[in-house]
Amino acid sequence: MYLTEQSKISRLADARNLRLCWTEARPVVQGIFALRFCCGALLAEHHTNGAVWPRVATVLACWVAATWAIYLLNGVADVVEDRENGSIRPIARGLLPVDHAKSVVVALSAAAIGIAALISPAVCLLVVMHLGIGIAYSTGPWPLKGNVPGFLGAVVALGGLTYLSGWYASGATEIGVPLLLFGGAMSLWMAFGGATKDLSDTTGDRLAGRRTLPVVLGDRAARVVMAIGASAVGWGFLLAALRWAPSLTPVGFVVCAGSFVLTVVVSSKVSLGERFRRRRPYRAFMITQYAAHLTLLVSLLK
Incomplete structure (x- = not known):
């Protein structure tokens, strides 16, 4: 009975840590990485059939696992500055x-690479490149984030790489102008x-x-850049x-409007002061x- 209760508590702790x-x-x-992948697949200019989408879903699962590992590792590496x-x-x-987070990073990376290798060498290479850049971004003697x-x-x-992996997963044979653009x-x-x-x-x-832009240039000059x-x-x-690519014009207007909003926010007093206010330009970027x-997805799925 005691062992059963201990096992139950352990499973609950593991589930809690995984959620964290x-x-x-x-x-x-x-979420936005998954959307990038899906847009890449749908922009592939390739006539897909029912047999292709299971492959797209499987490659997407690998990509989500790898991206999860990358950003979890980033949290481990950024603990000093985050605090x-x-x-x-x-x-x-x-x-x-931190040790639990590191073990999850290893497990996610191994799962992503292992499943990708079963799909095709090309998918495996894309996943390895994704992980390699993500790891180099956060760790090593000279992390790219620095x-x-x-x-x-x-x-x-x-x-x-995310758009390219979505394109490749769809089974496309050519990269069209809409995907490149x-x-x-x-x-x-x-x-x-994102800066x-x-x-x-x-x-x-x-x-x-x-040595980020605000550190190197100062706050005002960084905002101008x-x-x-x-x-x-x-x-x-x-x-x-x-x-x-006229079919992308509605998306172009959205991005252009977003750039206008971001410019106004980052250049005005609404993003000055305490931390919540200073993150407003980033929220405008993410929205x-x-x-x-x-x-784009709505236009492609019509």
Whole structure:
């Protein structure tokens, strides 16, 4: 009886820790990666049939596992700066043991690679590259997150690989202009818009030795660069869609509008002050991402 109760308590603790691992990996980020993958698959310009979609779902499962591992590892690596910045994520608050999180990272990575290897060598290579860049982003003697070029390169690569994996999973044989345009623009949006997260984390980043835009340029200059970058992506995407991929025009308007909102928010007093206010540009970036991908999905599924 005692052993049964102990086993039950242990299972409940494991379930709780697994849930905390998912929370640590930021469900809102996991969701947008899944949407990127699905958009890549649907933009493949390939006539799919019922036999293809089980493959897409299986590759997506591998991709979700790998992305979960990447962002959980990021939480482990960022514990010092997260605590300094007042993060409410489980590891920073001491709710999730670091050793348990590391073991889940290993298990997720092994599962993603193992299942991918059973699908095809190409899928396995894509998953390994995704994990490799994600690991290099957070760990090692010179993590890519620690400097602006490393951050920009890693983020664009993670986005591009996700769209590419969705395309490949669909069984497509050609990469069309819509996929190149949408995948490229939204990967750049990840880089310039995603950098706004650093505006609320300057204290911890400086303590950890990270050379982010706000640390290197100062808060005001970093905001100017972020506004210019986001605007360039938004307007560039819209104009390119009008010229080369009219079917993406509605999405282009969404991203362009989002870039305008982000520019206004990051350049005004509404994003100054305490941490919640300083994260408003990042929320504008994330909302724009979701709106753009959902707009595309609705148009493709009509």
